[in-house]
Amino acid sequence: MFDSLLSRSGLTLDRLKTLVEVEAAGSIVGAGPGNPAKHSQYSRQLRELSEFFGCELSERQGRTVRLTERGVFLARLSHEFLQKLEDYDAECSGDHVEYTIGGGDSLIQWLVMPHIAKVVDAVPNIRLSTASLSTQNIIEKVTNCRLDIGLVRETAPTPGLQSARLGSMRYRLAIPRSLLAGTVAPTIAQAFRELPMAMQVSSGEFTTTLQSITKSLAMNFRAALSCQSLPQVLAAVKSRRYAAVLPEIAAQELPKNTYNFLTGRELAPLNSEICLIWNPRVMSVRPYATALLVECKTALLF
DSSP: OOHHHHTSSOOOHHHHHHHHHHHHHSSHHHHSTTOHHHHHHHHHHHHHHHHHHTSOOEEEETTEEEEOHHHHHHHHHHHHHHHHHHHHHHHHTTOOEEEEEEEOHHHIIIIIGGGHHHHHHHSTTEEEEEEEOOHHHHHHHHHTTSSSEEEEEOOSOOTTOEEEEEEEEOEEEEEEGGGTTTSOOOOHHHHHHHSOBEEEOSSSHHHHHHHHHHHHHOTTOOOSEEESSHHHHHHHHHTTSOBEEEEHHHHTTSOTTTEEEEOOGGGGGGOEEEEEEEOHHHHHHSTTHHHHHHHHHHHTOO
């Protein structure tokens, strides 16, 4: 059995691992940044694998080396194989099997972390990691089986992936009452024109949509405080120096007797459905992946 494969030398786990790393990084340079010795080692190992299989697994593109289509296919096959071995080794040694849930920083903080104990208690044989990623990276990594479960805004169906809706993300404008100095609460448009606003600055869909809204309400709008994430925006609002648009699940942390909350059609374009996404291949090959998915579908509903 497998004589034609195993009778030849040149196929090793170390070389397959190198292939997986190069595919994940996109190139040899990306897999070993700033390390010429590693670049040379990786080039040699890819060449040896190419000789073993009798086909080109990598090719030079400009000043770097990337995998060919056959190289990418073998890398993803190898990743799945090595993942199975690692899971098997963990179970044999009585260790926990590690899984990763990826999502935007705000979803990880306000949706996953409050329910993390329930998830882990329901699937006690696992060790969880979280990863703060962009939607594009989440979809790419789930597609390539490099991320077990993803949390994203509802998107167009991605071939090969499955999804389950968790709930509707709605937004409010939170205003510390100390900024109002006893005056009547403003409208949303007045707030953007008159109050110091904290705002997330990124290239994501949420920020792009919010910027469009602010432009329509206040032509010369400029954020008084620019933040890298929505959790930072929430912290700014808690200082009572800034108002901001926040998800309802985050605004729950603000006392109602200290803040005013405004909702309206102006903020409706921000609303979205949040979904879990996963690759059925991961569910079929990893030992506790299905149990983890089932628990997440229940625990993370909102």
